[in-house]
Amino acid sequence: MNWYNTMDDYRSDKESILRHQNPDDVIVLPFDDPILSLIPGSSGRYYFSSIHALHDNTKGTFLEDGWLIWRDSEEVRLIRTDVLPEHMAVPVHLDLIPPAVCCAIAAGADPASIPRGLGTFPGIPHRYQFAGRLGRIRFINDSAATTPDSVIKAIMNLGSGKLVLIAGGGGHKNLDYRPLASLIRARIHYVILFRDDPASTRLRNALNGMDEDRLRTAGDMHEAVEIGISCLDPSSDGILLLSPGCSGAPLFVDLFQRGKQFISCIRASAGSERV
Numbered sequence: 360m361n362w363y364n365t366m367d368d369y370r371s372d373k374e375s376i377l378r379h380q381n382p383d384d385v386i387v388l389p390f391d392d393p394i395l396s397l398i399p400g401s402s403g404r405y406y407f408s409s410i411h412a413l414h415d416n417t418k419g420t421f422l423e424d425g426w427l428i429w430r431d432s433e434e435v436r437l438i439r440t441d442v443l444p445e446h447m448a449v450p451v452h453l454d455l456i457p458p459a460v461c462c463a464i465a466a467g468a469d470p471a472s473i474p475r476g477l478g479t480f481p482g483i484p485h486r487y488q489f490a491g492r493l494g495r496i497r498f499i500n501d502s503a504a505t506t507p508d509s510v511i512k513a514i515m516n517l518g519s520g521k522l523v524l525i526a527g528g529g530g531h532k533n534l535d536y537r538p539l540a541s542l543i544r545a546r547i548h549y550v551i552l553f554r555d556d557p558a559s560t561r562l563r564n565a566l567n568g569m570d571e572d573r574l575r576t577a578g579d580m581h582e583a584v585e586i587g588i589s590c591l592d593p594s595s596d597g598i599l600l601l602s603p604g605c606s607g608a609p610l611f612v613d614l615f616q617r618g619k620q621f622i623s624c625i626r627a628s629a630g631s632e633r634v
């Protein structure tokens with residue numbers, strides 16, 4: 360969104376990809392999006408949903424009654440979600456599994472191989488990645504959350520205990536941070552923002568009126584992690600979550616460097632163990 364004035368402009372560019380596909384190509388579309396699911400085109404298409412079963416004769420992957428299901432010429436129950444690895448069974452990843460399965464099968468994967476692949480998949484770096492622990496404090500690297508909506512999903516995945524969020528540190532993409540600010544007020548004990556970068560400034564403005572003791576400021580990732588750990592007690596359940604809600608630049612080179620810095624700072628500050 361850094362390059363577009365409106366969502367309509369952004370969507371038009373995405374639609375142009377489909378307009379230039381041929382019948383041998385495949386596009387994977389969200390079944391639950393009333394606009395994207397109806398984009399016209401001549402290529403083959405698969406649909407995905409983590410919310411609803413697909414309509415009859417609709418090809419794709421969906422979740423229903425605790426099962427991940429693939430449908431093409433016939434319907435195949437691939438794997439139950441309750442036997443997935445713990446790090447894959449959280450909602451933020453369950454939303455991503457159906458489109459990933461569509462892409463894998465479109466690229467030639469045998470549907471019968473999908474359960475084994477999911478059962479041994481270690482997760483994606485920087486996407487709600489478990490990054491270690493210090494006592495009962497868990498560290499989660501979600502540097503790939505580059506929009507406020509992504510941060511909302513990450514927060515909604517968090518369980519009980521004290522929650523500390525590191526956010527900001529990049530460009531805001533002209534997105535609305537007010538819904539995220541409302542959730543932060545309700546769910547997050549402390550939020551740590553960076554100094555002067557566009558996203559931190561926008562989120563700080565959206566948090567106007569929040570208790571100043573709950574709103575902290577850091578100059579770099581090392582200071583942010585130090586503040587986050589100081590807000591938590593290793594003898595009690597707690598989570599330090601990096602979920603920025605923005606691009607990596609200008610404070611970092613990109614989201615990958617940001618996530619790597621978070622992990623290295625955790626190891627330096629807490630000596631945390633990865634599992």
